[in-house]
Amino acid sequence: MRIGELSRETGVAIPTIKYYVREGLLPAGRLTSPNQASYDDGHVRRLRLIRGLIDVGELSVSTVREVLAAVDSPEESVHEVLGAAQHAITPRPAVTPEGVERARQAVAELIRRRGWRVGLDHPAFEKTAVALATFRGIGHGEFEEVLDDYAEACERVAAADLAWAGRNAEVDGLVESVVVGTVLGDAVLTAMRRLAHVEASARSFEDAAAEGAGGR
């Protein structure tokens, strides 16, 4: 198909498609004449993947390039790339080095306690520590109390993710499934957490009201 059809099929504007080709996200079309290129279903799929990672996963173009490079050459550590590919890379927040060091120890202790076989050089280890240090830096240090609840929830989600990626592997390739599930899964998880907060609030008000009635 020509570029106009690729654009109609995916809803992505032609200049944007050309931009993705220039930036190395999308392979160039096959030249059928000096100024005409032909695209196939692989381009449609890849373009949808790119838009999903950018629009819903909220990754930057340069992060998408890294993630797709990992998809295309599975020798690279997909886990490493995905660990780093958590939204844009952000400037260091205003936390003290001692605060981050203390948080690192708390996260390392959590990993040991749960028996997770994860190296402490994983990018997500540092991210967890920085987020935790920020809690403490703005006066909410006791968040460490709920780390095990978060860890149990993450164990459950990770087991579901892996089973899902395994079922999808035949169709799409395991690596692509892992990438899609990890990045888009973040969007589902954080949005659904908001919905669960509403229900948890409703329940706690109900409990408080019931206690009030019982006390009369």
Added chain:
Amino acid sequence: MRIGELSRETGVAIPTIKYYVREGLLPAGRLTSPNQASYDDGHVRRLRLIRGLIDVGELSVSTVREVLAAVDSPEESVHEVLGAAQHAITPRPAVTPEGVERARQAVAELIRRRGWRVGLDHPAFEKTAVALATFRGIGHGEFEEVLDDYAEACERVAAADLAWAGRNAEVDGLVESVVVGTVLGDAVLTAMRRLAHVEASARSFEDAAAEGAGGR
């Protein structure tokens, strides 16, 4: 304290502090002379909160303004603002209206099945549906199979969040705790999910190896 001390105390540059005042994120200092203002511990706390929301929570300045407005006037629905305050607002991804409608039905069915008392006009409802439609749009539709695993994980996290916010309420105000816990909690949750993936992978390779050995 003067602005220079506020800057040293928080690690935020003076021009950035002035920018936050202009943008309405940080209250102006108390004027002690025509060109000198005085800041207090409230400014230190607020500035650390702003940096945490921007650096770790990865919110935009305009989203932080909305979130802080909700903190300052608790009549407003904090849940509504937080539902919308999930990273930047993004353009509509390349999914079809039918795809989103189908995903909305799946999410509505999940909410009903779990007995969550959440209005379908909640911003996070639409975000969940769009993320789900994107999965299907790029050929990974069967993600719906793991929605209940995600929901159970979110119920656990939300219960922990609420208990934590309740314990913190006396110190910092319930609304601020909810805001901090929701936004920074996303960062902890998504980073920790990466770590849990590594462990889940290690476990699944181990299981596969054990099966291989048993078959011999």
